[in-house]
Amino acid sequence: MNALGQYLVNGLMLGMVYAMVAVGFTLFFGVLDVIQFSHGDVLMVGAFAGLAASLGVSALGIGSPWLQLVAVVACATILTGLLGAAIARFLILPLHRAPPLNTLLATLMLGSVLRECVRLFYPDGANPNTFPALLPGSSVQLGGFALRVDNIILLLAGLAVIVGLHLLITRTRLGLSIRAVAQDGETARLMGINFGAVVLLTFGLGSAIAALAGVMNGLYYNEINFNEGLLLGVIGFSAAILGGLGNIYGAILGGFLFAGLEVLGSAALPTLVPDIPSAYKDVFAFAVVIVLMTWKPTGLIAEQMSERV
Amino acid sequence: MSTMPPSHAGSRGSVALQIALAVVMTAYLWLFLQAKSQIEVCVLLALAAAAVFAASRFGLTRRIEAASRASPGAGPWCALLATLALIAAFYDVHYVLLLICTVLLFSTACLGLTVQFGYVGIANFAGAAFFGIGSYTIAVLAARTGISHLLLILLSGVVSAAIGSILILPVLRTRGHYAALVTIAFGVLFHTFVEVNNVLGGPQGLRLPGIATFGYAFNDGFELFDQDVSFYVPYALLSLVIFGAAYITIKRLERSWIGLSMDVVRTDETAAAAFGIHIARWKVVAFMLGNFLAGVAGSVYGMMIGFVSPDNFTFSDSLLLVSIAVLGGLGNPLGLVPAAFIVLVLPQKLQFIQEYRFLFYAAVVIAILLFRNDGLLPRRTRQFFNNEASR
Numbered sequence: 056m057n058a059l060g061q062y063l064v065n066g067l068m069l070g071m072v073y074a075m076v077a078v079g080f081t082l083f084f085g086v087l088d089v090i091q092f093s094h095g096d097v098l099m100v101g102a103f104a105g106l107a108a109s110l111g112v113s114a115l116g117i118g119s120p121w122l123q124l125v126a127v128v129a130c131a132t133i134l135t136g137l138l139g140a141a142i143a144r145f146l147i148l149p150l151h152r153a154p155p156l157n158t159l160l161a162t163l164m165l166g167s168v169l170r171e172c173v174r175l176f177y178p179d180g181a182n183p184n185t186f187p188a189l190l191p192g193s194s195v196q197l198g199g200f201a202l203r204v205d206n207i208i209l210l211l212a213g214l215a216v217i218v219g220l221h222l223l224i225t226r227t228r229l230g231l232s233i234r235a236v237a238q239d240g241e242t243a244r245l246m247g248i249n250f251g252a253v254v255l256l257t258f259g260l261g262s263a264i265a266a267l268a269g270v271m272n273g274l275y276y277n278e279i280n281f282n283e284g285l286l287l288g289v290i291g292f293s294a295a296i297l298g299g300l301g302n303i304y305g306a307i308l309g310g311f312l313f314a315g316l317e318v319l320g321s322a323a324l325p326t327l328v329p330d331i332p333s334a335y336k337d338v339f340a341f342a343v344v345i346v347l348m349t350w351k352p353t354g355l356i357a358e359q360m361s362e363r364v
Numbered sequence: 365m366s367t368m369p370p371s372h373a374g375s376r377g378s379v380a381l382q383i384a385l386a387v388v389m390t391a392y393l394w395l396f397l398q399a400k401s402q403i404e405v406c407v408l409l410a411l412a413a414a415a416v417f418a419a420s421r422f423g424l425t426r427r428i429e430a431a432s433r434a435s436p437g438a439g440p441w442c443a444l445l446a447t448l449a450l451i452a453a454f455y456d457v458h459y460v461l462l463l464i465c466t467v468l469l470f471s472t473a474c475l476g477l478t479v480q481f482g483y484v485g486i487a488n489f490a491g492a493a494f495f496g497i498g499s500y501t502i503a504v505l506a507a508r509t510g511i512s513h514l515l516l517i518l519l520s521g522v523v524s525a526a527i528g529s530i531l532i533l534p535v536l537r538t539r540g541h542y543a544a545l546v547t548i549a550f551g552v553l554f555h556t557f558v559e560v561n562n563v564l565g566g567p568q569g570l571r572l573p574g575i576a577t578f579g580y581a582f583n584d585g586f587e588l589f590d591q592d593v594s595f596y597v598p599y600a601l602l603s604l605v606i607f608g609a610a611y612i613t614i615k616r617l618e619r620s621w622i623g624l625s626m627d628v629v630r631t632d633e634t635a636a637a638a639f640g641i642h643i644a645r646w647k648v649v650a651f652m653l654g655n656f657l658a659g660v661a662g663s664v665y666g667m668m669i670g671f672v673s674p675d676n677f678t679f680s681d682s683l684l685l686v687s688i689a690v691l692g693g694l695g696n697p698l699g700l701v702p703a704a705f706i707v708l709v710l711p712q713k714l715q716f717i718q719e720y721r722f723l724f725y726a727a728v729v730i731a732i733l734l735f736r737n738d739g740l741l742p743r744r745t746r747q748f749f750n751n752e753a754s755r
Contacts, residue, residue, distance in 0.1 A: 084541075090541050090544075146730070146734070149734060150733065150734065153733070155540055155541070156481070156485075156487060157733050159487070159541070159544060160686065160687075160690055160729065160733060161729070161730050161733045161734070163489075163683055163686075164683070164687065164726040164727075164729045164730050164733075165726070165730060167680065167683065167722050167723070167726035168723055168726045168727055168730070170722075171720070171722050171723035171726065172723065175719065175720065175723065285679060285680075286552070289548055289549070289552055289679070292545060292548070293545060293548075293549060296541065296542055296545045300541065300542075335556075335557075335560055337552065337553070337556045338553050338556050338557050338560070341549040341550070341552055341553040341556075342553060344545075344549050345531070345534055345546055345549050345550065345553075346534075348534050348537075348538055348542060348545065348546050348549075349533050349534040349537055349538075352534075352537040352538040352539075352542060353538075353542060354542075
């Protein structure tokens, strides 16, 4: 019971982080049909910005963890939001008319730049950094299972972000503009929507959500690393594509699916085949992704498209 | 075009021009490779930049291009002789020979990527994985079997292509970003697999014996005219042979109807299908051939270094291969060598770049994509005829 519960919480937590990364990928793909592959590293930059903020706040002598948390979240989201908008303005939009491979490659390389910048220029960036535990560490007894309060808070926060995003997309004027641009950029422009502004806002929004995911990840594992963004980016991209690019609900589904696969891999593989260590969980998860891609080449919730000849 | 000289009169001149170019390049590379101090390297780089600028400013670039079109046979021979001259000049300097081998082998692997990216348009972001499969295959087979090492090099390529073939179905069924994901997932999968697999040495990796063939071990080195010759010389010669063979194959392929079909598949699949071109066939051929080349290059590289570990085959290394292919000009086999030189040798020579190596080449690739999006030496439209008259 205890182990099962732990697997469940772990899976939900991972799924929440993956879904939040995947949502960014799918938002960007929706508005511009591009893959912003430095997304994972933007997440990492957000986490490091949060870490810097928490260190700065404690250096000012503010001890309250809640105030620190506010500073961490604010600093991470604002900085990363600006970074995302800047990426769109100076890299994605100029390359908009180029072949898709060029954009993919340019953003992959930008990911390397961000990663290397943190490794080389952040103080002690090359080593794993401890992320401060800002949430209460007590736990609630639930049957035979001890549920930690910080896990509940993180899960609820992630849920709030996803619900908030859903409301933003479906209920607000900005969401309407985003959907219009995603549907057809040219027509949206003709209807008087400020195309450039919507694109920049979308990239800022997606990147800010990634920063939140990075902070959540840091709070959960109490450690951040300069190269964690790469794998998180690849996983987020996989999740977005599993669900079907351009579909936010598909991305969320894909995120939880991928987390489920990983947890299943680490939990079930050693019991099924005794010789296999649980470290094969990533191998298992990515193998399933390849198989799923073969079965459904455009994702589980496929983008509606047709080709006229 | 109208300024191009008539083919007969220009033929001898164009050969002379190409030979002169080869001599200048060889001299420059010789100076560059043996430059010791940072200042020398910087001066040489500035010189190269100035020369390139001046050449394009005063129309020399166009004349060189016209010359290589007028007598296409001369260029490859010049390049071959120039490389041999460089190997001979540095016959006892291990480090420089290692750099030359690395450039040649990585260029070979990137020739494979060129077929995949540049000809049929399959995005392969697992280049390092196929390179690594070659290294690991030869590591295991050389330790466990007594098969001739030269045969093992070919076999490593075959194994690499065979393991790659499990990706064929997903690669054929998916397009664009979705296909990119499949190869990225495979690359990550491969890296995690060798890292946790104890049979393949886990994170520590495996040791490899050097290549031994016809009773002669490459790693022993040898004496020629009472001079100790570096043991890297045989590796350099082998790498040169492999690169040359791969280059000729790819060039032939490009100029044949196969290359033409591949180009159509890349530019417009629907049109290709409408013209009765078998899309799947050419995608499979290109994918297998590319992975074969990567595997062959990887096996020789592994034997040369004497050591394989998972850390050499990460996603970043795949990106390094891709950036060489893009830097050289996608689909242009000729551009790969200078691009590989820039990506692999420049950071080694400029010590202050060493630490910033990945940052440096990533920034360079971004700049190229933004400002010169065809790469350093863009691919030209194919020309089947040498002179105007036959058009």
